[in-house]
Amino acid sequence: MERPMLLLLAGLLVLVSSLDLETLDQDIGSNEVGEWEGHKYLQANNVNYTSVQRDGKIFFFPLFSVVRFQNTQCRGSNNLNGTCYTRRECTSYGGTASGSCSSGLGTCCVVTKTCGTSTRVNCTYFVNPSYPSYYTDGGRCTITINKCNSNICQLRIDFIDFSIAQPDATGACTTDFMTVTGSASTVPVICGDNTGEHIYVNFASGSTPIEITITTSTTDTSNRRWNLKLSQLECDCPWLAPVGCLMYYTDITGTVKSFNYGLTASTTAFGTRELVNLNYGVCVRMAEGYCSIQWSQSSSSLYTFTISGDTGGLDTTVLGATLVLLATADAQLTGTSCTTDFIVIPNPYQGGVAVNSDRFCGNGLVTTTTSSKPFVLTVVTDADETSGATPDNENRGFCLTYTQLACTT
Template identity: 50%
Template structure:
């Protein structure tokens, strides 16, 4: 008699020997999926299978890389490039989109992504249209209840002159997973401290341009750790431009950036601003939760969930918002006392 043991294991996420993320499959399954085996998993019964797909692709795997053709070389075509993501099982609720590398043409002087942009559609939650430099950013998108797929597209016009490239990780998240972002979260952070940047944030800028992208309204959530009761938001140290949201930054002396002289709040913030609920500055409660201008003083809140809301309006030039960068803010969770 011949006896055969069928070895079964979960197709969970793994890290390959090349440090890329993959999914644990049998070697035969990995080959049939046109993946690349990189190291072992499941007590050596499986291989860490790296799946990389490009234009006009579909995927229903729990992790996939979506890259431009011939990545890591830059892509020069203006043709639309997209991938369609379907749930890998009925217990999937969310898709995390990691922009490991995303370099596209900068927005125009109005802050509009009129030449090329990343477009994420089909989800139950909306994602703003973004362009420019967004490497190492991430977003979460909820799947529709009817299981409709989510589509991620890079759309370009013939006016695109920048060689663009992207390497995007697509992770499917189960409904019961602790990794699932809360409702209303476009970005979600779990660490005790970290840095949050607005889309396309950067210090370099062309004269009379902007890096701040228009028409955004989204929530940045930080998971409150056990034993921590409040959170502090501060500008990124050593970066003069780390909070430049309104009022032309080009007209402000560099020595004034980041100081109380150019910090604005409340009724002065009607176009582009952030919201920090129930805020305190210098241990004093404030009567407003809106902040804009060219400085954010250290701000603390105990309101939970820890959330920072970001709003930008539909234009930059009419508001004379020249050379704004957006923001780069550090957060730090504070233990209960």
Template identity: 50%
Template sequence: MRYFFHFICFCIIHTLCLLFVIKMFISEFLPAVIPVFGVGLVRFVNGLCTGYGNLAGTCYTRRQCRNANGVASTGCARSIGVCCVITRTCGQSSQINNTYFVSPGFPTAYSGAGVCTFTIQKIDADVCQVRIDFLTLRLAQPNTSGSCITDALVITGGASTVPILCGENSGQHMYVDFNGNTNIVISIGTTGAIGRAWNIKVTQINCNCPTKAPSGCLQYFNRTTGTVTSFNYGLAATQGGTRQLANQNYGVCIAMIRGYCGITWSQTNTLSFGVSGDTYTAIGDNSVGTITAEMFGVNCLTDFIVIPSPVLTNPSFNTDRFCGNGFATVTSNSKPFVLTVVTDANELNDMGNVGFSLNYAQTRCPVITTT
């Protein structure tokens, strides 16, 4: 009886070891859909997964991940596959979704000079758009006229013109439509031995995906409340200079949520709106953030935001253009919900401008009662 028990234990251990070897063989060498012993199929989708550092990855076999020059981290598909995180740096390209474009040596600051390019290749014909998330984007600040002359991020190849960026833009995002099958290229030019760093996530979006941004929307938000900030927004503008970037002209769109009919825009705080004029003077005389420092209508010719058909507390403010160093809360029932940002080519006369940070809140549709 004792020998029989030992034999059974040996068989169980041998079987478990064999199954483990088979699983490792599957993960290492075979594709995601494979026959096993000619009887059944082991299947798993090359879908989204979470890898090391909570980075988004793709569920691959180990061999697929190695061929993609990715980093295998946590297991996926019941540990048959691995969550493969794809990172690329200067001079490289990717045709894989959820790719991260990082500065050389990231997260260590990069002080090199030159042009670093990354090419986004469309996965297939069903893809229409990319979302570009600046998880980290720290570049040199613009000069006193708001131009990006020391560092500059330029995106080309898309279906529309994308504004040039520099400064601090961590947490910002963009949507860029593909122009047919043309590759989209992100180029970051750097000069001077200063510390900068970037980690940019690129997500390709299917043409029929509900999260796809409408055409003409550089930024897109899909919640009932949130905060929109201009690129390089910051409360600490360089003395004698500006954080506001020149030559900006883009649309910020808010998805219309069912049951909501309007949208209200308001300052994040009293210092969160400075898009034209001398912000330092407004701070000095305590008018910053008040209607005294607000400008609108025909007074906004160079740098301004546009909110279509706003409803204002004061009927004399019947305009859709706003600038200056203060912003009065407005509500718009115009659809779709869009905020347009415009700056001219020269910010020299706009001392200390920080850009803007505005809260938005969608307002519910009125309840219609019948009698």
């Protein structure tokens, strides 16, 4: 009985000694995570060891426990979001280990990229060189985003930090600007201050990547910097933005701002902050038990709805007023008065009374409610902020609060 047992143990010793432990990327008993045959595993540490004494020597046969974990999102010790990977994977993706994840089995890998790079890692940060320091050089800074798997449909871009040069007098982004190419969506050219904003971009079919390029002037020395969080969404993700929605909000109430909205006028001629050639949808997901939505000016400033006309030439006491004074354009304008820059709220009601037009512009917005579904606010600007008899002087854009209203029946 003893001889067959010794033969069996000898065979196990030969088998264990033949394993290429280097391919496991671990030292026995290290308790770290690696890869084995395409799976993630945790090597057991000092458990289930078998020993037998023979000729005064003790042989140990570690038994391995295989533990798998998903590449889920994690929060790094630097307060940035990352993806749970093995240490080896994180290094291969050019990431930085920032704490642990999956109950200590994985590494929270934060991937940060800058100019001239590419990524296929979900949750990648795209920053200017030497971020968070300001970037004073000029040229093109591009990142290429490849799908992290074949089931990816959308890219969400969060403007964690984004401040580049303001548009020129016409509202065009000519000094610094950001473009998005290779997508199935129409994305406007963006410049100015957009920290806190977000956009959704659809991937094209197949393996076509999306490119984000930030072009900065070689002659302008403005302080500029950016940090964009790039999150990939799978096709069956419940958080996908509907078709036609460049921005998508999912809360019961929230704040929506136009691109480059600010409390002060631009330093360029005429001081407009509005960008030209915009035509996009701002969508709000209808919550269960809610049937309508209300749009109103934010109370943070008098300038929270100044999207057309000579804002700089108005008495501040009429900004945001509820009067409709078409002759001087010093409050809310609607209908045929809104042909250049305006927002669209379908089937609108103000004070319980139906409004005969869904277009709104000027320098004030009366609180407006609609039950049209889906909940969409459309933003339109023309190609030149200085054209027409009255240039768009010192327009800030808009900062609106939306509130979903519960169903009454």
